[in-house]
Structures are given as structure tokens and as C-alpha cells.
Amino acid sequence: MTHPAAVLPKLPAALARVPFYxxxxxxxxxxxxxxxxxxxxxxGLGLITESLLKDLSxxxxxxxxxxxxxxxxxxxxxxxxxxLQDHLGSRTILPLVAGLLGAVVLAMSATxxxxxxxxxxxxxxxxxxxxxxVVSLAMxxxxxxxxxxxxxxxxxxxxxxxxxxxxxxxGSVVVSDGWRTAWAGLGWCLLPGLALTAWWLGRRGPEDCxxxxxxxxxxxxxxxxxxxxxxxxxxxxxxWVFALASSVYNLVASGIGLxxxxxxxxxxxxxxxxxxxxxxxxxxxxVGNFLGGWLASRWxxxxxxxxxxxxxxxxxxxxxxLRTVAQVDAFAVVMGLAGxxxxxxxxxxxAETFGRAHLxxxxxxxxMMTVVSSGVGPLLLAQCHAVTGSYAAxxxxxxxxxxxxxxxxxxxxLPRPIPSx
Numbered sequence: 001m002t003h004p005a006a007v008l009p010k011l012p013a014a015l016a017r018v019p020f021y022x023x024x025x026x027x028x029x030x031x032x033x034x035x036x037x038x039x040x041x042x043x044g045l046g047l048i049t050e051s052l053l054k055d056l057s058x059x060x061x062x063x064x065x066x067x068x069x070x071x072x073x074x075x076x077x078x079x080x081x082x083x084l085q086d087h088l089g090s091r092t093i094l095p096l097v098a099g100l101l102g103a104v105v106l107a108m109s110a111t112x113x114x115x116x117x118x119x120x121x122x123x124x125x126x127x128x129x130x131x132x133x134v135v136s137l138a139m140x141x142x143x144x145x146x147x148x149x150x151x152x153x154x155x156x157x158x159x160x161x162x163x164x165x166x167x168x169x170x171g172s173v174v175v176s177d178g179w180r181t182a183w184a185g186l187g188w189c190l191l192p193g194l195a196l197t198a199w200w201l202g203r204r205g206p207e208d209c210x211x212x213x214x215x216x217x218x219x220x221x222x223x224x225x226x227x228x229x230x231x232x233x234x235x236x237x238x239x240w241v242f243a244l245a246s247s248v249y250n251l252v253a254s255g256i257g258l259x260x261x262x263x264x265x266x267x268x269x270x271x272x273x274x275x276x277x278x279x280x281x282x283x284x285x286x287v288g289n290f291l292g293g294w295l296a297s298r299w300x301x302x303x304x305x306x307x308x309x310x311x312x313x314x315x316x317x318x319x320x321x322l323r324t325v326a327q328v329d330a331f332a333v334v335m336g337l338a339g340x341x342x343x344x345x346x347x348x349x350x351a352e353t354f355g356r357a358h359l360x361x362x363x364x365x366x367x368m369m370t371v372v373s374s375g376v377g378p379l380l381l382a383q384c385h386a387v388t389g390s391y392a393a394x395x396x397x398x399x400x401x402x403x404x405x406x407x408x409x410x411x412x413x414l415p416r417p418i419p420s421x
Contacts, residue, residue, distance in 0.1 A: 023143035027155050029201055030139040035162035036194050039105045039186050040128015047171050048179035066118050071375035074125025075368045081131040082364025089204030090139045095195040101127040102191025109183035130371055134364045141351025141359050152347040153293020160286050226355035226417035233354045233362045241412045242349050243366045245405045247373035249342045255377030263391055267322045280332035288340015301349050302409050308341040309406030316399035320392035
């Protein structure tokens with residue numbers, strides 16, 4: 001009888017011979033990796049914040065400042081890991097980053113020191129929200145050319161579903177067994193779970209392991225394939241328009257996400273309406289993933305980004321005037337759709353426009369900008385409320401900024417492909 005361990009390495013080779021393209025396996029692995037960033041994200045940390053503060057006797061403001069600096073310092077991981085991804089490939093980088101993040105999360109579950117906690121927060125932000133996100137995004141772009149928009153749309157849906165499953169599971173463990181047990185469980189899921197799975201199923205790229213790029217059932221590839229270097233990409237106006245638009249959305253989403261209950265309370269709504277709006281927004285974000293993927297295959301990407309910014313500007317301008325539950329639901333619908341569109345655009349644009357040769361560094365730079373903006377967003381809203389006693393001024397200001405970005409997205413010219421040398 002064949003020992004099970006002898007069968008284990010043969011599965012990827014067997015999958016490469018089945019009728020579907022092996023890139024779909026990579027897509028699933030990349031989506032799982034993105035869900036694995038949960039302990040390094042604001043929403044993930046939000047699941048344990050109250051328990052952690054009580055356990056370590058931390059002041060709320062002190063923890064907020066720790067989290068901000070951890071986010072800013074962690075964003076520096078984006079560029080370095082992007083370069084490593086370009087040179088070494090996901091077969092090497094994904095198990096390494098997942099394993100290190102798992103070790104950090106396990107250490108965090110056992111810490112009793114605020115100083116050590118800060119260091120671990122920096123590492124969890126850097127390895128999770130920054131590094132693992134860059135690796136996950138680059139993986140799909142490096143495996144798909146002809147069906148990139150379809151692949152990224154499916155990727156967005158799968159990871160959204162993954163987060164929707166993961167959040168309540170982790171939250172229930174926090175309530176029943178404490179935050180340390182929940183965090184330790186996540187650490188073991190990452191190390192050895194994701195790390196070993198990534199090493200087993202992961203591949204550097206189709207050309208490097210003898211696999212066809214995509215099967216004959218896909219449409220013909222374009223005549224010119226873009227191949228921008230990192231510097232060439234950063235010298236294009238399109239890079240900055242799309243990176244800034246995505247970053248401003250993240251700034252808005254992180255600020256509203258953290259203070260949503262307070263924002264709605266200012267308008268006279270109870271906490272139950274806040275919880276309801278979260279559900280509506282999450283469901284419409286999935287709709288936005290599907291619709292955004294469909295529109296991306298038919299529209300120019302800059303028009304889709306312009307539409308997204310128009311939706312976001314309208315939602316921000318209307319937020320201070322919400323009076324009824326129906327208006328809150330309408331706001332959540334628009335924010336959910338805009339969020340779904342941004343996800344699809346951010347996942348698809350870089351590989352489609354700039355090519356795959358230096359995708360890791362290009363995505364890393366854009367991801368770094370979004371990480372920094374997500375740290376600034378809550379602070380911006382909090383400062384506005386502290387100075388004016390209301391959030392209205394910051395929402396009107398952001399609506400104007402987003403409107404300008406909508407105009408920039410509509411008018412910006414997408415760069416022409418630079419042929420590979």
C-alpha cells in the first residue's frame with residue numbers, strides 16, 4: 001500500500017493535468033491567504049480590542065496610538081515584500097510570510113507586556129495587512145492574463161465570503177473562550193496550516209513549472225502585453241490617480257467603519273440600526289464584486305473608477321443629512337456597491353495595466369498607500385469631531401476631494417503597453 005505521505009507531493013502535478021487551468025487552484029490559495037490577513041487588520045483586531053484592553057489594563061487612547069503607529073510602520077513591509085515576490089515567487093514567499101505571521105499571532109496570544117504587544121502589533125500589521133496582502137494580490141495577477149477581470153472578480157467574491165465566515169467564528173471563540181484562545185487558534189491556522197498548504201500547492205508561475213498559461217478555451221491574448229518597470233509605472237498619472245482613489249476610499253471606509261455607531265448616533269439612530277447597516281453593506285459589497293467584475297470586462301477601467309468615486313462622493317455628501325432608516329439603508333447600499341467596485345478595480349488594474357514582470361513592487365507601493373490611509377482615516381474623523389463637535393465638516397470635505405478624484409479618473413489616459421524586452 002502507498003503511504004499517504006508519498007501521495008501528498010503528487011497532487012499538484014495531478015491537478016495540472018485535469019481539464020481546468022491550475023491558475024484557479026492558485027486563485028483559491030490566494031483568497032485563503034487574504035483571509036489569513038485577518039489578525040493583522042483593523043476589523044480583526046476589533047474582535048479582541050475590548051478583551052485585550054481589560055486583560056492588559058491598557059488605556060483606550062494609548063492603544064489607539066499604538067495601533068496607528070503600528071499601522072504606519074507596518075505599511076513599510078509592502079515595498080520590500082513586493083520586490084521579493086517579483087524575484088522569488090509566491091512558492092517561496094507565501095509560506096514564509098504566512099509562517100512568520102502565524103508565529104507573531106501565537107506570540108501575541110501569550111504576551112502580558114504592553115511594550116511587547118506594540119512590537120507584535122507592528123509585525124502583525126506588517127506581515128498581515130501589508131505583506132500577505134501584497135503576495136495574495138500579486139499571485140492572481142501573475143497567473144492570469146486573458147481572464148484577469150473574471151479571475152479578480154471571483155477572487156474578490158471568494159475572499160469576501162471567507163471573511164464573512166471567519167469573523168463570526170473568531171468572534172464567537174473570543175466570547176466563549178477568550179481572546180487568547182481565539183488568537184492562538186488563528187496562529188495555528190497560519191502556522192503550520194496555511195504555510196504548509198502554500199508550500200505544497202503553490203507554484204512560482206505557469207512558465208516556471210511547465211504549465212500552459214491558460215487553456216485554448218480562453219479568448220486570444222492581446223497583441224501587446226504590458227511590461228512596465230516599477231519606476232515606469234510610478235511615472236504614469238494613471239498609477240497615482242488609481243492609487244489615490246483607492247487610498248481615499250480606504251480612508252473613508254476605515255474612519256466610518258470604526259466610528260459608524262457614533263456617526264449614526266449623532267443622527268439619532270440606535271445601535272441596532274448600525275448593526276443592520278453593516279449587514280446591508282456587506283451583502284451589497286458582494287453584489288458590487290459581481291457587478292464590478294462584469295463591468296470591468298466591458299468598460300474601460302478608468303470609467304469604472306470614476307463611477308465608483310461618484311457613488312462614494314454622493315454617499316459622503318448625504319451622510320450628514322440622514323433622517324430615516326430607509327436613508328441609512330440607501331447609504332449602506334451605495335457604500336457597499338462602491339466598496340465592491342473598488343475591490344475589483346484594485347485587484348485587477350495593476351496587472352492589467354502594468355504587466356506581471358514587476359507586479360509585486362507596483363502592487364506593494366499601492367498597497368502601502370492604502371494601509372497608511374486606513375490608519376489616518378479614524379484619526380481624521382476623531383479630530384474633526386473633537387474640534388467641531390460633529391462629523392459633518394469632514395464628510396463634506398471628503399465628498400469634494402472624492403469628486404475631484406472622479407473627474408481625474410474619467411479624464412486620465414491609461415498608459416500604452418510597453419513590450420517586454
